[in-house]
Amino acid sequence: MIKLNLKPSTNKFVAKSISEFVRWLKKNYDFPSAVHVNVTGANYIRNGVTGEKATATCYLPCxxxxxxxxxxxxxxxFEFVKAEGKDSAIYTIVHSICHEIQHYYQWIDDSTLNEEEADHGADEMTYEYIDFRGFLYE
Known part of the structure; x- marks a missing residue:
């Protein structure tokens, strides 16, 4: 089960786009153990272990x-929109979610967390979503 939690600080357009993505995930992927996707409009979040600033983190319990x-x-x-356009900005966020979902699947499979594999899997998942959704905003 995957559950989306959108903080009120999240831009409405971004929230809608992420909601559509999570709906697509629910239809196309299995989530055998519960995972919550928490989205904030803040510029960064803190890594729970190191305290470092990050744009995406994943907590995987024992x-x-x-x-x-x-x-x-x-x-x-909006910095990404200015530099790359709306589609690229949305897909950057989607890719971040996909990367963390790859770590979730590594955890489900009792595999070692591997950044390279997570990036590769995130690329594939993001492109699969792009094939489904297409580029709509440019």
């Missing part, structure tokens, strides 16, 4: 009976 958490910040959305 037990698969507990809820995994993906945290995403979207406060830099």
């Amino acid at each position: 037990s698969k009976y507990e809820v995994a958490e993906i945290n995403i910040s979207t406060g830099d959305f």
Whole structure:
């Protein structure tokens, strides 16, 4: 089960786009253990372990009976829009979510967390979503 939690600080356009993406995820992927995707409009979030600033983090508990958490910040959305356009800005956020979902699947499979594999899987998942959704805003 995947559950989306949108903070009130999240831009409405971004929230709608992420909601559409999560609906697509629910239809196309299995989530055998609960995972919550928490989205904020803040410019960054703090890594729960190191305290460093980040745009995306993932908390994977010891037990698969507990809820995994993906945290995403979207406060830099308009900087991305200015530099790359709306589609690229949305897909950057989607890719961040996909990257953390890849870590979720590594955890589900009892695999070692691997950044390269997560990036590769996130690329594939993002392109799969692009094929479904297309480029709509340019």
